[in-house]
Amino acid sequence: MSIYSPAEDSYLMSKILENNLPELIKQNPDLKFLEIGTGNGIHLQTALDLRIKKENIFSSDINQEAVSHCKSLGFNCIHSDLFENFKKEMKFSLIIFNPPYLPEDSKEPRDSRIATTGGKKGSETINKFLEQAKNYLDKNGKIFLLTSSFTKGINFKGYKKRLLEKKKLFFEEICVWELKPTPITPPTCP
Ligand SMILES: C[S@@+](CC[C@H](N)C(=O)[O-])C[C@H]1O[C@@H](n2cnc3c(N)ncnc32)[C@H](O)[C@@H]1O
Numbered sequence: 392m393s394i395y396s397p398a399e400d401s402y403l404m405s406k407i408l409e410n411n412l413p414e415l416i417k418q419n420p421d422l423k424f425l426e427i428g429t430g431n432g433i434h435l436q437t438a439l440d441l442r443i444k445k446e447n448i449f450s451s452d453i454n455q456e457a458v459s460h461c462k463s464l465g466f467n468c469i470h471s472d473l474f475e476n477f478k479k480e481m482k483f484s485l486i487i488f489n490p491p492y493l494p495e496d497s498k499e500p501r502d503s504r505i506a507t508t509g510g511k512k513g514s515e516t517i518n519k520f521l522e523q524a525k526n527y528l529d530k531n532g533k534i535f536l537l538t539s540s541f542t543k544g545i546n547f548k549g550y551k552k553r554l555l556e557k558k559k560l561f562f563e564e565i566c567v568w569e570l571k572p573t574p575i576t577p578p579t580c581p
Pocket of ligand 1: 429
C-alpha cells in the first residue's frame with residue numbers, strides 16, 4: 392500500500408504545529424506528542440525540529456509501509472488501527488490526527504482509500520478516534536484534528552472545540568480544531 396504524500400491538509404497541520412508547539416513546549420518541556428496516521432512522518436520531523444525530545448515523539452499508522460518508513464527515519468512508530476495496539480496506561484499531552492475524511496467514492500482507487508476515505512459519510516474513522524482518544528490524554532492533554540467540509544456527521548460530544556485555522560481549497564474548506572475533553576461532573580446527592 393502506498394504512503395500518503397503530503398498535500399494541502401498536511402501543510403495546514405504543519406502550520407498549526409509551527410504556530411502552537413513553541414508555546415506548548417514552553418509550558419511543558421516534557422510534552423509527549425502522538426500522531427495517529429503519521430503517513431510519511433512529515434509532522435514527526437516538524438515536532439523534532441521544534442525541539443520536542445525525540446523520545447517523547449510517538450506515532451502510529453494502519454499502513455505497515457508507513458510504519459516501516461517512519462521507523463527507518465528513527466521515529467517510534469507502531470502498527471495500529473487507531474488506539475487498538477496502545478497500552479491503556481500510555482498518556483500523551485498532544486495527539487494530532489490528519490484523518491481519512493472523505494465520504495466513500497467507488498471511483499477512489501483501492502490503494503489510496505485507506506488514507507483518504509473515512510467511511511460512508513467520511514466521519515466514521517474520526518468518530519471512532521474521538522471516542523478512543525480521550526482515554527489517552529494526560530491531565531491537560533489536547534488534540535489537534537483536521538476535518539473537511541466534505542465530512543458529514545462528526546460527533547464532537549464530550550469535547551470542547553476551538554477552531555485554530557481554516558483554509559479554502561477549490562471545492563472544500565479544511566479546518567484544524569483544538570479539542571479538550573469536557574470534565575465529567577459527578578452527580579450530586581440531593
Ligand atoms: C490523510 S493521511 C495523513 C498522513 C500524514 N499524517 C500527513 O498529514 O501527511 C491519513 C493517514 O491515516 C492513516 N490511517 C487511516 N486509517 C487509520 C486508522 N484507522 N488508524 C491509524 N491510521 C490510519 C493512513 O494510512 C494515512 O497515513
